[in-house]
Amino acid sequence: MKFKKNIATSDTGYIFNPGSGDSFSSNQIGTDLLSFFKEDKSRGEIIRLICAKYEVEKIQFEKDLDDFITQLRDHNLLEN
Amino acid sequence: MEKLRYERPIIRKLNAGLVNKFGTQARSEVVSHLEGASVKALIREYGSPLFVLSEQQIRRSYQNMSRIFKTRYPKVQFAWSYKTNYLNAVCRIFHQEGSWAEVVSGFEYEKALGNGVPGKMIIFNGPDKTEDQLVMAARNDSLIHIDHFDELYTLLRLSEEFQLKPRVAIRVNMDTGIYPKWDRFGFNFENGQAWNAINKITDSDRLNLVGLHCHIGTFMLDTNAYAIAASRLCELAWRIRDKHGKTIQYLDLGGGFPSTNTLKGSYLPGSDTVPTIDQFADAITSVILGFGFSKEELPLLILETGRAMIDDAGYLLGTVLANKRLSDGRSSTILDIGVNSLFTAFWYDHKVSPAQEGGQYTEETVLYGPLCMNIDVIRESVSLPLLNKGDHLVVHKVGAYNMTQWMQFITLRPNVVLLDHESHPKLIRKAETIESIESQEQIPEHLLINSLS
Amino acid sequence: MITTNTLIKKKLVIAVTGLNAIDSPGPGVAVIRAIRESPEFDLRIIGLNYESLEPGIYLHDLIDKTYQIPYPSAGTESLLHRMKYIHQIENIDLVIPNFDAELFSFIKLREELEKMGIRSYLPEMEQFEARHKTVLYKFGKKHQLMVPEDRLINQPSELMKAAEELEYPLVIKGKYYDATIANTLEEAQKAFFQLQAKWGLPIIAQKFIKGTEINIAALGDGKGNTISVIPMRKLYITDKGKAWAGITIEDPSLIELAHKFIKATRWRGGCELEIMQSATGIPYIMEVNPRFPAWIYLTAAAGQNQPATLVRMALGETVEPFRSYEVGKMFVRYAWELITDVGEFQKISGTGEL
Incomplete structure (x- = not known):
């Protein structure tokens, strides 16, 4: 899984894909995840960071993380 | 450092055609308590899903409707439509308020007697009344509403045979300008069937024609249809007086008033478009009052309102079982509420509220039930905050028809509690168990041998 | 301090919907253009949008600020909630809704909005319902108006x-x-x-009636009086049936028809009568739109500025009916690419404000 490098993200949760012209919005945790992806953080590290910041069980977040990645794929925001 | 409240990560395409959160604010308002009773606590105690009925709301609806009609017309009687919700506790609330009983089967008739309704305050409707039931109803002096000629002849014969003179009315159907026409019930006005039936009754002298009945449809949105119906019944009553010198004691306008639920396929929500009860009352009472009856002759107005009195008082509480992303990227949520318990999901876009605070974000979601059936859909699309497994939801306005049309399919019917006048929950129907279902089954002896062990 | 009233322009905040000036256009942008042309007002125009690509949102010289409002299908409660929020920031004097589908909600909320200080100038619910497509034929019969x-x-x-x-x-x-x-x-x-x-x-x-398509923009005072009528013959029709070019025409029978309609309904506010004039010259009413048409600026160009007049009437002024207009005034609609930035689109999509 690799987040496309040229995707522009903002702190307010807006995402712009200059390759396709699509705009997106995300919630706070989604915005956090996108910045982690950009920094190439490992899955383990991301899970640790999120579980430290938010009130969530690891197992629940792992499931939601996979769903988020599915969403990114659906929206064509991942490198092939 | 205190941890932040968790919300599923989502990303949403900004689309010209999408309704964003501003489009749906009012719909996802959190409902954590029902009349002060916590949804979470109710589910903890009684399980999920759980039907909750509000006694206060039922009484308020009854009293409100009663006031609306009685301030417009001097003689009004309500008869509780058993088929709408025949849990005994519910029926008894209506009977305490003064409602008679309106039943459409022998089963319902027995329930009404069991709830202490005197026979003469039971209206017996419907196309299916057995001979035994007709005789019982006649002996109890109930009001028998005749649906078809076969029933009329049967009743004439039985009255002869048992030396009875039952009080009867005929059900009349007519063109009130609405679609579909309910011409399968009762005798048609326009083609003269109704008048024939009336003549048959008055000529026979074995039946006492005391009333005229109609029930023009269900979830009626056109108040004028009731004005037409009332006027047709008045015309018949007038002709009966003229031709047969007999005064009709009551006109029963049936039921059919809508609740504020939103019908599937309608563009605007029901809460905005459904006429008020005042408008229906105006339509009906102004016709009867203006028809020319003298004050003494004015017939009693009977109403069999069901849905409009109970729908708002019912809630179905449920729990999120899982979230799933569909192949086309849409989000879906599986609930423990299925169409087996929420039958009305086939008719309405029910209002669904989350029972706990969620984030600012909302997502368009399909709400599925737990049944292994493709048709098990509670809402095709609803905008809700991001729900997590185990979160609770409240489905609104489910008091009518669900607790009578629910199905037992692959699982058991849940508990039903009544929030009493102090909002204390009282269990009024226990959840079914496998024993309660299997108690009706019998296994032939040759199938008792188990060859798999 | 010496001033005269005539020199003080009325400060007004007007909220307008229907900013979708696209190939099947909503009237909002034209309504704003007409009102802006009237010299007597000191205006702040608030746009109310549903979708984030409605062109009006990005026309900053016409619209000072835009807020997204919920779709009518969300119910009047949602709309009222949103209007309260906007009103508390903007202090709206008048709202001019321009979408058929939203009028039900705005008419329903009229009194409540008025209590908050937001005026409107709309038909009564009864008038609104009476001209509905599903009952128009019955309506025509009752008032001796020709309807197919x-x-x-x-x-x-x-x-x-x-x-x-x-x-x-x-x-x-x-x-x-x-x-x-x-x-x-x-x-x-x-x-x-x-x-x-x-x-x-x-x-x-x-x-189906074969004939010439004519539209009439009319303004009623709610007492049966017609304040303005402008008939327009469509010169070019798009594949969506919308006029791409049109011209004001002189035909007393059309003016009379509009007067008859407004008198029968005691119509309050703007409306558009869609007419099909048969070969024998009979004007059939095909539809009645309970709001201004998208070509409403032509009324201003022809000398009867209907949107600006509606504003004055909504504020309680007594307005004399217009007597004349310029015949042969034409409009030709044109497409023009407005340039904006993705940030603006994201802002209106994400926050519902721009």
Whole structure:
């Protein structure tokens, strides 16, 4: 899984894909995840960071993380 | 450092055609308590899903409707439509308020007697009344509403045979300008069937024609249809007086008033478009009052309102079982509420509220039930905050028809509690168990041998 | 301090919907243009949008600020909630809704908005309902106005009977929007299913009238008086049936028709009568739109600025009916690319404000 490098993200949760012209919005945790992806953080590290910041069980977040990645794929925001 | 409240990560395409959160604010308002009773606590105690009925709301609806009609017309009687919700506790609330009983089967008739309704305050409707039931109803002096000629002849014969003179009315159907026409019930006005039936009754002298009945449809949105119906019944009553010198004691306008639920396929929500009860009352009472009856002759107005009195008082509480992303990227949520318990999901876009605070974000979601059936859909699309497994939801306005049309399919019917006048929950129907279902089954002896062990 | 009242411009905050100046345009942008042209007001214009690509949102010289409002299907409660929020920031004096589908909600909320200080100038619910497509034929009969005969269709099997009685071609119309001409049962059925899915039941099957398309923009005072009437002949019609070019014409029978309609309904506010003038010169009312048409700026150009007049009437001024207008004033609609930035689009999409 690799987040496309040229995707522009903002702190307010807006995402712009200059390759396709699509705009997106995300919630706070989604915005956090996108910045982690950009920094190439490992899955383990991301899970640790999120579980430290938010009130969530690891197992629940792992499931939601996979769903988020599915969403990114659906929206064509991942490198092939 | 205190941890932040968790919300599923989502990303949403900004689309010209999408309704964003501003489009749906009012719909996802959190409902954590029902009349002060916590949804979470109710589910903890009684399980999920759980039907909750509000006694206060039922009484308020009854009293409100009663006031609306009685301030417009001097003689009004309500008869509780058993088929709408025949849990005994519910029926008894209506009977305490003064409602008679309106039943459409022998089963319902027995329930009404069991709830202490005197026979003469039971209206017996419907196309299916057995001979035994007709005789019982006649002996109890109930009001028998005749649906078809076969029933009329049967009743004439039985009255002869048992030396009875039952009080009867005929059900009349007519063109009130609405679609579909309910011409399968009762005798048609326009083609003269109704008048024939009336003549048959008055000529026979074995039946006492005391009333005229109609029930023009269900979830009626056109108040004028009731004005037409009332006027047709008045015309018949007038002709009966003229031709047969007999005064009709009551006109029963049936039921059919809508609740504020939103019908599937309608563009605007029901809460905005459904006429008020005042408008229906105006339509009906102004016709009867203006028809020319003298004050003494004015017939009693009977109403069999069901849905409009109970729908708002019912809630179905449920729990999120899982979230799933569909192949086309849409989000879906599986609930423990299925169409087996929420039958009305086939008719309405029910209002669904989350029972706990969620984030600012909302997502368009399909709400599925737990049944292994493709048709098990509670809402095709609803905008809700991001729900997590185990979160609770409240489905609104489910008091009518669900607790009578629910199905037992692959699982058991849940508990039903009544929030009493102090909002204390009282269990009024226990959840079914496998024993309660299997108690009706019998296994032939040759199938008792188990060859798999 | 010495001033005269005439020198002080009225400070007004006016909220306008229908900013979708696209190929099947909403009237909002034209309404704003007409009001802005009136010298007597000191204006702040608030746009109210539904979708984030409505061009009006990005026309900052016409619209000072835009807020997204909930779709009518979300219910009046949502709308009221949102209007309260906007009002508390903007202190709106007047709202001019321009979408058929939203008028029900705004009429329903009229009193509540008025209590908050937001005026409007709209027909009564009864007037609004009486000209609805599904009852227009009945309405015409009652008031001796010519309306093509129609049938309400609740299931596809009824189309056959309607076709026998009215004959092909039939105009198959949705309850709120959209219409297609059907020449065969198959086409009619196809249209039935499409319109049913989009707008619900019933569907209207209307007798087709061949003739010249004319639209009339009219303004009533709610007491039966017609304040302004401008008839416009469509010169060029797009594939969506919208006028791309049009011209003001002089025809006393059309003016009389509008007067008759407004008198019969005691119409308050703007409306558009869609007319089909048959070969023999009979003007059939095809539809009555309960709001200004998208070409409303032509009324200002022809000397009867209907939007600005509506503003004055909404504020309680007594307005004398217009007597004349310029015949032969033309409009030719044109497409023009407005340039903006993705940030603006993201802002309106994400926050609902721009």
